[in-house]
Amino acid sequence: xxxAKISFTVNGKPHSLEAPPIKRLLDVLREDLALTGTKEGCxxxxxxxxxxxxxxxxxxSCLVPVLQAQGAELLTVEGLANHGxxxxxxxxxxxxxxxxxxxxxxxxxxxxxxxxxxHANPKLEEIREGLAGNLCRCTGYMKIFExxxxxxxxxxxxxx
Amino acid sequence: MRETAxxxxxKATEIVGTSAPRKEGVGKVTGAARYIDDIVLPGMWxxxxxxxxxxxxxxxxxxFGDGIAWExxxxxxAKDIPAKNRIALIMDHDQPVLADEMTNHPEExxxxxxxxxxxxxxxxxxxxxxxxxxxxxxxxxxxxxxxxAIVWGEDNIIKKFLMQKGDVDAVWNTAAHIVEGEYFxxxxxxxxxxxNGVIAEWSDEDGLKIxxxxxxxxYVHKAMLSIFGLSAExxxxxxxxxxxxxxGKEDYPSLIAAHAGLLAMKARRPIKIVYDRMExxxxxxxxxxxxxxxxxxxxxxxxxxxxxxxxxxxxxxxATVSPTVLSRATIHSSGPYSCDNVRVRSHAWxxxxxxxxxxxxxxxxxxxxxxxxxxxQIAKAVGISPEEVRRRNFLEQGKSTATGxxxxxxxxxxxxxxxALQVSDYHEKRKRFAEENKTNAVKRGxxxxxxMHGSGFTGSGERRLASVVAMEADVKGRATxxxxxxxxxxxxxxxxxxxxxxxxxxxxxxxxxAQPDTSRVPNSGPTVASRxxxxxxxxxxxxxxxxxxxxxxxxxxxxxxxxKEFRDACYAYTEKFGALxxxxxxxxxxxIFWDDEKYQGEAYPAFSWAVYVAEVAVDTRTYAAxxxxxxxxxxxxxxxxxxxxxxQIEGGVAQGVGYALYEKVVWKxxxxxxxxxxxxxxxxxxxxxNIEVYFxxxxxxxxxxxxxxxxxLPHDGPAPAILNAVQDATGVSFCTIPLLPEDIFLRLQxxxxxxxxxxxxx
Numbered sequence: 001x002x003x004a005k006i007s008f009t010v011n012g013k014p015h016s017l018e019a020p021p022i023k024r025l026l027d028v029l030r031e032d033l034a035l036t037g038t039k040e041g042c043x044x045x046x047x048x049x050x051x052x053x054x055x056x057x058x059x060x061s062c063l064v065p066v067l068q069a070q071g072a073e074l075l076t077v078e079g080l081a082n083h084g085x086x087x088x089x090x091x092x093x094x095x096x097x098x099x100x101x102x103x104x105x106x107x108x109x110x111x112x113x114x115x116x117x118x119h120a121n122p123k124l125e126e127i128r129e130g131l132a133g134n135l136c137r138c139t140g141y142m143k144i145f146e147x148x149x150x151x152x153x154x155x156x157x158x159x160x
Numbered sequence: 161m162r163e164t165a166x167x168x169x170x171k172a173t174e175i176v177g178t179s180a181p182r183k184e185g186v187g188k189v190t191g192a193a194r195y196i197d198d199i200v201l202p203g204m205w206x207x208x209x210x211x212x213x214x215x216x217x218x219x220x221x222x223x224f225g226d227g228i229a230w231e232x233x234x235x236x237x238a239k240d241i242p243a244k245n246r247i248a249l250i251m252d253h254d255q256p257v258l259a260d261e262m263t264n265h266p267e268e269x270x271x272x273x274x275x276x277x278x279x280x281x282x283x284x285x286x287x288x289x290x291x292x293x294x295x296x297x298x299x300x301x302x303x304x305x306x307x308x309a310i311v312w313g314e315d316n317i318i319k320k321f322l323m324q325k326g327d328v329d330a331v332w333n334t335a336a337h338i339v340e341g342e343y344f345x346x347x348x349x350x351x352x353x354x355x356n357g358v359i360a361e362w363s364d365e366d367g368l369k370i371x372x373x374x375x376x377x378x379y380v381h382k383a384m385l386s387i388f389g390l391s392a393e394x395x396x397x398x399x400x401x402x403x404x405x406x407x408g409k410e411d412y413p414s415l416i417a418a419h420a421g422l423l424a425m426k427a428r429r430p431i432k433i434v435y436d437r438m439e440x441x442x443x444x445x446x447x448x449x450x451x452x453x454x455x456x457x458x459x460x461x462x463x464x465x466x467x468x469x470x471x472x473x474x475x476x477x478x479a480t481v482s483p484t485v486l487s488r489a490t491i492h493s494s495g496p497y498s499c500d501n502v503r504v505r506s507h508a509w510x511x512x513x514x515x516x517x518x519x520x521x522x523x524x525x526x527x528x529x530x531x532x533x534x535x536x537q538i539a540k541a542v543g544i545s546p547e548e549v550r551r552r553n554f555l556e557q558g559k560s561t562a563t564g565x566x567x568x569x570x571x572x573x574x575x576x577x578x579x580a581l582q583v584s585d586y587h588e589k590r591k592r593f594a595e596e597n598k599t600n601a602v603k604r605g606x607x608x609x610x611x612m613h614g615s616g617f618t619g620s621g622e623r624r625l626a627s628v629v630a631m632e633a634d635v636k637g638r639a640t641x642x643x644x645x646x647x648x649x650x651x652x653x654x655x656x657x658x659x660x661x662x663x664x665x666x667x668x669x670x671x672x673x674a675q676p677d678t679s680r681v682p683n684s685g686p687t688v689a690s691r692x693x694x695x696x697x698x699x700x701x702x703x704x705x706x707x708x709x710x711x712x713x714x715x716x717x718x719x720x721x722x723x724k725e726f727r728d729a730c731y732a733y734t735e736k737f738g739a740l741x742x743x744x745x746x747x748x749x750x751x752i753f754w755d756d757e758k759y760q761g762e763a764y765p766a767f768s769w770a771v772y773v774a775e776v777a778v779d780t781r782t783y784a785a786x787x788x789x790x791x792x793x794x795x796x797x798x799x800x801x802x803x804x805x806x807x808q809i810e811g812g813v814a815q816g817v818g819y820a821l822y823e824k825v826v827w828k829x830x831x832x833x834x835x836x837x838x839x840x841x842x843x844x845x846x847x848x849x850n851i852e853v854y855f856x857x858x859x860x861x862x863x864x865x866x867x868x869x870x871x872x873l874p875h876d877g878p879a880p881a882i883l884n885a886v887q888d889a890t891g892v893s894f895c896t897i898p899l900l901p902e903d904i905f906l907r908l909q910x911x912x913x914x915x916x917x918x919x920x921x922x
Contacts, residue, residue, distance in 0.1 A: 036198035037191020039403070041353040042437040046837035049353055077191035090189040094181055097803040100811065101649030102188030103195065103354040103403025132846040135837070137351050137404050138649040140814030141845040143807050 008072045010035065011079025021067035025059075026050045028066045029076060037077040037106045041135070048134030051107035051114075052076050058114035058133075077106035080113070089113065089151045098147030100138035108134045112148050121152055175662045176865045179803035183653035183673060184401070193401045196357040196373045197434045204359070205234070206278035207423045207433040210271035210288045211443060212263040215512040215830035216297035216311065219261055222271060225287040233284060234427040236272040241422065243389030247414050247480075248382055255478035255515065257387055257418045263292070264311065265477035265514045266831040267443040269415070274423040274431050297512035299830050301451065301474040304509035311477070312510030318475045319483040319508045321490045323759040325562050326501035331466035335457030339541045343454075343530040344896040345879070347474075347825040348447040348818070350519050351842050352648075354403025356412055356444055357434030360420035367394025368421050373402045374413035376686035377644050381678045383414035384421060399676040402648040406815070407518030409648070410688055411480050412444045441835035445517025446825060448473040448485055448508075452493060452530030457501075462542040462549045464499040467562075471506035471527055476515035482508040485516075487618055489523030491763050492876075494562040495531035496573060496612040497553040502562040512830045518688060520815065521875040524613055532609040532880030533895060536887060546884060547577060547586075550610050563763045570858045573610060576771045576793055580608070583854060584773040584791040590888070597889065603778045604788070605889025609881035610771045614764030615862075615869030616691040619754035622746060622765070628682035629699035631660065631707050632741040635734040637727030639664055639707070641673040643684035645696045649811075650871055651804035652692050658800055659697050659864045663704030666723045682743065690869025693800060694766065694862055699744050701864040706742035749862065765862045768869050770794035772813075772877035775849075776885040783901040783908065785886050787817055787849040794873060795856040798866035805870060806853045812874025813851050818842045820879035824898045 004021040007014065010033060017032050029035045029052070038061055041049035045060040052061045053075040080087050089109055092098065099105040108131065115122060115130035122130060127148050128141075136144060187193035222237065224230050238245050238260035247255045259268045273284050296309035303309075304316040312318060332338060358372030367390050370380060377397040384395045397417070402409065416433055423431040435443070450473045457466040471489050475482035490506045521528075539549035554573040560566045581587065586606050593604040616622050630642040641660050647653040657671040664671070674681055684696050711717040714737065716729035733740045754761035775789040792809050799805045822841045826834040834840050859866040879897050887893045892907055 030198075035191075036194070039195070039354070040197070041355075042837040044437070044836060044838060047353055081190050086186070086189065093189045094185045095179075095803075097179075097182075097807040099182065099185060099188040100651075100807055101352070101354070101402065101404040102184075102193050103352075105188050106191045109189065128845045132844045135353060135842060135844060137353055137406070137815070137842065138811045139807055140810035140812070140851055141848050142810040142851050143803070144845070 004067055006066055006070055008069050008074055010074045011076060019066050022065045024062050025064040025066050025069050026061040029061060035076050035078050039103055039106060041103065046135070048111060049104050049107040051110040051134060053110055053114060056117065058111055077109060080109060088154050092147040092150040092154065096147040096150055097139065097143035104134060104136045108136060108144060116152065173662055173865055175658050175668050176800055177798065179801055180654055180658050180668050182651065183657055184647060195354055195401045195403050196359060196371065199359060199371065199400065201359060201361070201430040204430040204432055205274045205276050205427055206281060207272060207274045207420055207431045208281035208285050209269045209419060210273065210285050212259060212266055212268040212270055213290070214263065214292050214294055215266050215299070216264055217292040217294040219259060219263060219270065220291040220293055223289045225289050228284050228287045232275060234274040234423055236422045236426055240426060241387060244386045246386065247418070248386045249379065249411055249414070249480060250483055251479045255415070255480060257415065265512050266829070267514055269419060272419050272423050274427050297830060299511055299513065299827065301449065301472050301509040301511065304511050305472070311512055316510045317507050318479045318510050319486050321486065321504065321506045321759055323490055323504040323562060324502070325564055328466045328468050328501045328503040331457050331501050335465055336460040337458050337541045338455065339458065339534070339538045340455045341534045341537050342895060343452045343533050345450045345526045345529050346898055347449045347516065348519060348823050349441060349825060349840060350406040350408030352404030352406060352408055355435040355437060355440040356409065356416050357432070358413065358417045358420045359430055359432045360417065360424040361430045362421065362424040362428065369396045370417045370421060371398045371400050372413055372417060373409060374399050375405045375409045375646055375648060375688060377646070377676050377678050378683045379411065379686055380414050380417050383418065387418050388421065395678070397678045399646045402646065405648040406520045407522065407688065408445060410518040410686065412517065437837060438835050441840065442832050443514060445480070445515055447519035448475065448482065448516040448523065448526065450489065450526035452527055454530060454534045456534065456538060458538055458542060460542070462538060462544050462552050464497055464553050466501040467494055467499050469493045469502070469504045471504060473508045473526070474511050474513065474516060475508040476511055476513045478515045480515040481518050482516065484618070485518065485523040487523070489527040490759070491563060491614065491618065492524040493527035493531055495528065495535070496555050496610055496769060498555045498559040504562065513827065520812065521872045522689065524872065525816070525819065525876050525879065528609070528611045528876045529880045529897065532611065533883060536884045537893065546608050547581060550608065551577060561763065564760045565762050569766060569860060571769060572795065572856060572858065573769060573771070576769065576795060576856055577610060579854065580771040580773050580791060580793040583793065583852065584775065584789070586773060589775065593889070601780050603780060603889040605776055605885040605887070607774045607776070607881045607883065607885030607888055608771065609877040609884065611876045612767040612769050613690060613869065613873040613876055615694045615766045615768060616764055617689055618763055619756060619761065622695060623748040625685045625746065627685040627696065627699060627746045628743060629684050629696060629703045630682050630741060630743040631700070631703040632739065633707060633730045635731050637666070637670065637730040639666065639671045641671065641700055642681045643673070643696055643700070644676050644678070644681050645684050645692050646676050646687045650808060651801060652687065654804060655693055655800045656697060656700050659700045660704050662865065663701045664708060664726065665721065666726050670723065690872045693867045694869050695746065697864040697867055698862060699746060702744045703742050706744055707740065710740065710742060766797070766860045766868045768794060768796045768873045770873055770877055772881045774878065774881035774885040776882055776889055778886055778889045778904065780908065783905040785821055785899060785904060787821070787882055790849045790851045790878065792851060792874060793854040793856065795858050796870040796873065797860035797863050797868035798857055799855050800865070800867050805855065808870050809853045809874045810851045813878050814843055814848050816875050816878025817848060817882065820882040820897050821899055824900060
């Protein structure tokens with residue numbers, strides 16, 4: 001099998017590695033870089049558990065051949081917290097029941113992060129739409145909406 | 161999203177009743193939490209499973225085809241099993257670990273393979289050629305019932321119950337109306353987002369070690385003992401962070417653990433087996449499909465005089481948990497209603513499908529769908545409203561259930577119904593919708609379901625389990641709860657630590673919970689049956705009191721003490737007397753009577769109660785039904801943690817919405833043919849209605865601080881409430897779930913397929 005040399009940045013840190021070019025970005029993150037916060041739920045782009053940000057765009061890392069990430073800036077759940085301190089989104093997921101079993105949580109927070117980077121103050125319908133690619137079987141989504149809403153309100157307060 | 165509670169509690173608590181943050185929450189929001197697929201052990205190989213491609217037949221030969229370097233693989237068949245080729249659960253002689261001479265369902269495991277490189281396994285699995293002599297198979301409970309082929313025992317019946325109260329047959333002639341109905345519920349996949357997975361390690365000295373995603377470590381432990389012929393201390397089972405379960409990781413982990421264990425023993429290295437989604441969907445358990453038939457006699461005011469009920473489930477190819485699922489379906493089939501004459505005849509039928517198993521509610525959602533759809537048909541026959549027929553029949557204190565259990569605890573179904581109608585603006589909306597529906601293409605309606613769910617194991621189950629809970633405190637006064645009860649999202653860790661902290665009188669932060677590891681924690685029973693909060697929680701409370709008592713016996717603690725005094729006492733105790741630990745064992749409440757033969761007596765120590773209201777819209781152009789608003793009002797005793805409790809309700813309602821309107825398992829010759837998330841559809845954030853959650857709190861003497869079971873209850877009510885609302889919107893009674901747009905289309909095209917009501921006889 002052909003091996004490609006890949007370089008990209010993950011959570012601000014540059015990485016160079018060798019991998020088959022069609023190896024899934026998900027597997028490279030989990031196996032080659034030991035960043036196991038990104039989860040596999042379905043392997044076919046339906047559940048969103050493997051969501052990461054690639055150059056600021058939300059992608060299902062199970063559908064991205066690693067070659068496509070050449071030179072990209074990647075953000076995974078491990079890159080959210082600031083030197084071990086939870087960011088507001090994480091804090092609100094924790095306080096408001098946004099995480100139950102936790103397996104969808106990393107992907108869900110990346111989707112929320114992507115949504116909030118596009119809309120500073122999304123309406124409920126926009127939150128619903130923005131998270132619709134990420135399945136959660138535990139919460140019924142209400143507490144996730146609430147967590148995102150609280151994160152927005154909290155961000156508004158701090159910027160004022 | 162609103163949650164409010166009406167509480168009747170006098171006794172103030174400081175930690176119980178607050179929304180303490182989830183104990184393991186930080187790991188979950190940072191991605192640091194380690195699930196089974198995140199764990200890599202040195203020298204670890206990967207395992208894969210070769211499965212039956214036919215529903216039923218004799219296995220004639222197994223050949224390993226060309227083109228694979230088989231010498232690189234470790235191969236296991238039934239012949240490698242050291243002791244018994246059976247999974248011990250309810251029945252000792254049930255499901256084999258690996259099919260040997262016979263296969264009884266598609267996807268049954270026959271051969272196991274392991275290799276260092278998991279990318280090599282797919283091709284190797286395909287290269288194993290199994291030759292079969294096919295035998296006749298049955299694919300539905302109807303085929304099984306007709307005994308089209310005998311696939312189980314002499315009559316295809318895995319389990320049956322006859323539950324009787326009064327004399328049903330004496331009543332028919334006196335009835336004003338006799339109402340009959342038949343209702344069907346389909347299979348439903350648990351669809352935890354983390355697939356099943358385990359890692360097994362073997363050593364000749366220490367035996368077998370299993371780590372995995374599971375609900376019940378001691379179920380796995382018990383199963384391994386008889387498969388490997390090992391003594392109890394040679395098997396160690398550890399639950400790691402588990403990404404959802406909902407019943408789907410109750411019995412199946414024993415099978416996959418045995419598979420990984422056999423490979424590890426032969427390979428002499430750690431083996432990981434983690435299913436991908438397609439394998440998990442095709443091979444693992446689902447909710448039992450169920451058919452309920454009701455023949456009910458009512459008087460002219462709509463009061464129930466007699467209920468003759470049949471409950472039939474499709475158990476799949478092996479018994480696994482079918483007897484207990486059927487038991488719960490049977491007991492819950494008469495709903496939260498009072499009736500002097502009840503007969504329930506129920507059967508679990510064997511088919512050549514993969515075994516159906518546990519899923520939240522465990523039989524109750526199936527039979528509650530039947531009774532709650534049927535109550536609306538009774539209302540229609542009598543000419544009263546759906547709320548009135550319920551009001552006239554509710555159980556009350558002093559009245560008895562179908563098992564003859566007298567309701568002793570306070571019960572407030574009347575008040576709850578009134579409140580549910582009020583918060584949902586039920587009457588106003590119904591009136592408005594009736595008017596608007598005359599001209600609108602989108603028809604709107606409101607539907608009710610009222611129901612109950614028994615907390616804990618049925619009948620003598622808890623007495624037989626005899627759960628044990630331990631607690632210890634270290635030299636710094638940090639307490640640890642020791643239980644085999646597992647966290648898989650519901651909040652076990654958090655609520656048990658809250659109860660312990662409250663009972664010990666120390667801060668929540670000073671209490672932790674041990675990782676469920678059979679070599680360290682006592683057997684507090686399986687994490688199933690809405691038993692964790694009430695039964696295990698009470699034992700945690702009692703263990704905490706026993707710990708405090710130990711300190712008092714040594715005069716280290718006064719009646720009233722501060723957190724610091726507790727810490728000092730722990731320090732003094734540990735210095736003088738060594739480890740500080742308490743242990744308590746479940747004792748059945750006095751005066752509890754249960755007859756396992758006749759199915760009469762106290763079925764459950766307590767029930768949780770609920771009234772749910774669904775508001776739906778049915779688009780008569782697209783034929784899609786949508787839930788617009790959902791109102792969930794319940795009485796689960798004391799709410800231990802409001803955020804977690806509301807999360808349980810909302811999650812259960814969402815699964816119930818999926819059960820009613822989205823989630824269809826398509827069977828082809830006994831095999832799930834839509835085994836992908838692409839075509840088995842669960843609700844997304846865009847599909848789910850606004851869910852309003854309300855709690856009423858009534859004291860329950862059995863649970864800690866008055867708590868009762870909560871986890872399963874919310875899956876019981878949504879489906880019937882939604883289909884009742886669809887009937888209110890369209891005037892058509894749909895009796896089968898899932899109800900997909902194509903089903904609505906076919907019925908609205910042919911209204912003669914309306915449910916046949918036999919009314920009135922005189």
